[in-house]
Amino acid sequence: MAHDRRRHLAEIVDEYLRRVEFAFERPFTSSWNEIGSCMEPLYSVFVGGDEVVLTIDLPYVDHDSVKIRVVAEDTIDVSADTTKPISFKDLGMHHRGGEFNCYHARIHVPVPVNEPGITTKLKRGILEVRMPRVF
């Protein structure tokens, strides 16, 4: 009985700590920047033996508008224009007035990469960025 109560308390404390940690990890943020008219896309980074592969979900984007820059040893900057302006109304949100025409993300890359060797491919709306690693 006492053991059960201790376990129960430990679970409550664990959950509380998880929520506190989560709150500090994610202060109020939004992927919709109404002031800059830009959206933050979904992305993921995979570190392989010879290269880093970054994929980014970019609906309504043509490959020609994609711009990639290595802005620091561990950061790359990705931006792209949408093929048409997108408003919250288009997405069914009639009480918000923002309109968007670009994506932008500053993405942490955990290992150094060689900027001149970067290649990109846009297929099915997903941008794939291959970056050779620098050793």
Added chain:
Amino acid sequence: MPAHTDFEIVEREAIPKKFSFIVGLPDVGLVGVLGVSHMVKELGLKEIGYIHSSDLPPVVVLHDGLPKNPIRLFAGHSIVAVLAETTIPVTLVRAMANALTDWAQQKKSELVVCVGGMAVQNRQDIEAPKVFAALSDRSLEARIGRNAELLIDGYIVGVYGVVLRRAYDLGIPAIALLTQSYYNYPDPEAAAVAVQTLNSILGTSVDVSELLRKGDEIRLKTKDIMRRTNAEMARMDKSQEYDVPPLYM
């Protein structure tokens, strides 16, 4: 999280006497949410209830100007569908899965189908995603037929895995129907394939052209719930589904 939660399936209207129970929760590629949501819309399923728990985040979703619970039940065409518009916190996965499975048993559901994605790294290069089925009972193989490949070995992490395991214990026929998809991007194409497979299994004829035609719009509309789902999947170590089980070498 307390070991005992108060998960409750609230029925606001009568449940059909004979039905298949279709589950669409946020998961890999949002395949279940997109596919089941599309079926609810195309078949005109009627909202008949919701899932309540005081442990769920205090979120209400507005539809047609009315406050709704984000996890709701819909029924029609001998189907009861559960659809979530919010993520399920990892601490509630087991309670949620048990509540769904126990309710399916209590209501004598003929079949439980959990609709989800199976992440593949080369999804961009796959024109026609394959569908895999994990079964609670090998006698369901006949029902699957050639509509999906059987999943023989591997891991299933999250609500669907727990539902399948509990269904196995309780003797309820259940299928986890997993379509190849992106891991962390909404995948309407995979959802369309999942719905076509459900059509074959359930005898429905839901048209999927809108899922394909509105792919960009759907991906944009669902990127926020995908982002939150990604965070929960990381917490539950969903990537274990990529692993190879070590036993029976």
